[in-house]
Amino acid sequence: MNRRPPQWVIVLALVPAVVLGAPLFALLWRLPWSDLGGALSSEAATSALGLSLTTSLAATVLCIIFGLPLAWMLSTGTGVATRVIRALCLLPIVLPPVVGGVALLLSFGRRGVIGQWLADVGIQLSFSTAGVVLAQSFVALPFFVLSVEAALRQLDVEFAEVAHVHGASPIRVFVSITLPSIAPAVAAGAILAWARALGEFGATVTFAGSLQGTTQTLPLAVYDLLERDPAEAVVLSAVLVVVAVTVLVLLRDRWFGVLRAEAPR
Amino acid sequence: MSGLASWVSVDFRRGELELDVDIADSPFAALIGPNGVGKTSALRCLAGLEATAVVRWATAPPQRIGYLPQRVMLYPAMSLADNIASSLRFVGADRKSAMSRAHELLEMVDIVDLAARRPHEVSGGQRQRAGLARAIAATPDLLLLDEPFSAIDASSRSAVRARIIEHIATSGARCIFATHDPADITAAGAETVSVSPMS
Numbered sequence: 279m280n281r282r283p284p285q286w287v288i289v290l291a292l293v294p295a296v297v298l299g300a301p302l303f304a305l306l307w308r309l310p311w312s313d314l315g316g317a318l319s320s321e322a323a324t325s326a327l328g329l330s331l332t333t334s335l336a337a338t339v340l341c342i343i344f345g346l347p348l349a350w351m352l353s354t355g356t357g358v359a360t361r362v363i364r365a366l367c368l369l370p371i372v373l374p375p376v377v378g379g380v381a382l383l384l385s386f387g388r389r390g391v392i393g394q395w396l397a398d399v400g401i402q403l404s405f406s407t408a409g410v411v412l413a414q415s416f417v418a419l420p421f422f423v424l425s426v427e428a429a430l431r432q433l434d435v436e437f438a439e440v441a442h443v444h445g446a447s448p449i450r451v452f453v454s455i456t457l458p459s460i461a462p463a464v465a466a467g468a469i470l471a472w473a474r475a476l477g478e479f480g481a482t483v484t485f486a487g488s489l490q491g492t493t494q495t496l497p498l499a500v501y502d503l504l505e506r507d508p509a510e511a512v513v514l515s516a517v518l519v520v521v522a523v524t525v526l527v528l529l530r531d532r533w534f535g536v537l538r539a540e541a542p543r
Numbered sequence: 544m545s546g547l548a549s550w551v552s553v554d555f556r557r558g559e560l561e562l563d564v565d566i567a568d569s570p571f572a573a574l575i576g577p578n579g580v581g582k583t584s585a586l587r588c589l590a591g592l593e594a595t596a597v598v599r600w601a602t603a604p605p606q607r608i609g610y611l612p613q614r615v616m617l618y619p620a621m622s623l624a625d626n627i628a629s630s631l632r633f634v635g636a637d638r639k640s641a642m643s644r645a646h647e648l649l650e651m652v653d654i655v656d657l658a659a660r661r662p663h664e665v666s667g668g669q670r671q672r673a674g675l676a677r678a679i680a681a682t683p684d685l686l687l688l689d690e691p692f693s694a695i696d697a698s699s700r701s702a703v704r705a706r707i708i709e710h711i712a713t714s715g716a717r718c719i720f721a722t723h724d725p726a727d728i729t730a731a732g733a734e735t736v737s738v739s740p741m742s
Binding site: 434436437439440441442443444445446450454455458459461 | 590609610612616618621687
């Protein structure tokens with residue numbers, strides 16, 4: 279049987295391929311190849327690059343530290359509480375980032391529910407670099423938790439059972455048996471979370487503002503530069519494209535990877 | 544089925560299985576019976592893996608259990624040697640002595656050349672050998688083995704089996720194993736316990 283779709287289907291299918299591909303080509307087309315180094319070494323660019331790198335890595339580390347226990351808890355639970363917490367964790371994926379930023383302001387802002395307590399002890403998150411990290415963690419955490427939880431659920435529980443019978447404590451089982459077995463998914467989740475943190479715009483600009491050197495990350499700098507210095511905005515955009523493509527290549531086939539005891543059939 | 548001096552009895556509360564084992568005379572007890580009768584469940588109950596099971600030990604309950612499930616379940620991220628060493632590491636052995644013991648046991652089951660391989664890189668029979676070594680590594684006082692020799696090739700099965708049985712007998716451990724192979728029972732001189740679902 280000829281499984282190829284008819285020609286008109288192929289024509290329809292090519293439309294989104296062009297729509298998705300054209301912007302990428304346009305970006306490369308307009309890239310000021312001769313002055314890449316110059317554009318990347320401007321003050322706005324270097325501070326945005328440095329800030330983005332540190333904040334997104336910090337956000338990724340936070341996602342791992344808090345995401346692993348969260349994913350572990352979610353993967354074992356079946357009750358209503360588990361489902362509510364999971365829904366809360368996944369909310370940032372579907373929530374418009376700007377709304378996330380507003381919600382962060384209302385909770386962790388200077389007059390926010392939690393923020394005013396923090397202000398009393400001298401901690402201000404909004405419009406600070408720490409606030410950028412918080413905004414990035416907020417939007418990135420679900421990607422890490424989803425990836426790890428899926429792997430934990432997929433992992434055969436009998437591995438942990440054997441270790442338990444052989445005298446390993448629950449923490450020992452998790453660290454020595456479970457975690458190494460889902461390492462590909464943890465890595466994939468961390469990369470995904472990092473990419474999401476790096477590209478964060480809406481929540482960051484709302485909660486932390488766009489102050490060069492303090493809260494102006496790469497995407498914010500791109501938006502800011504677009505009017506003043508379009509060529510430089512294009513160069514910084516290209517940096518983000520390169521990162522995105524690298525992430526895609528790294529993640530090929532290993533979104534929810536779990537090691538197995540037997541060779542796949 | 545009932546035991547005489549009931550060393551152990553399991554009452555599987557989902558209402559399906561009752562098991563009394565008396566292995567006063569032999570350190571080996573073989574669970575026999577058709578597929579699906581509950582041999583694996585009985586072993587899982589004894590291992591403490593079934594929350595609904597109530598296990599009564601007539602003698603002191605085991606301090607340390609060695610367990611080989613039917614699907615072996617070698618830890619996928621570890622080499623065969625690390626799998627075996629893990630049993631010792633879990634009970635407090637240092638890495639060096641655990642690894643040297645692991646290599647002795649790998650030699651005992653004839654797969655020392657596979658020490659560095661991962662479980663998915665070896666055959667089912669080789670995994671079973673490593674699983675046996677992992678179960679006996681920490682000198683447990685009770686061994687629970689689910690069809691322990693079923694995947695080992697016929698040509699070397701009796702040799703490996705003899706060595707494992709000898710090892711268990713000398714260690715003073717008790718061993719309850721599920722099997723479909725009469726040769727296992729003969730080789731171990733095991734008392735048989737036919738598992739039957741409660742009516």
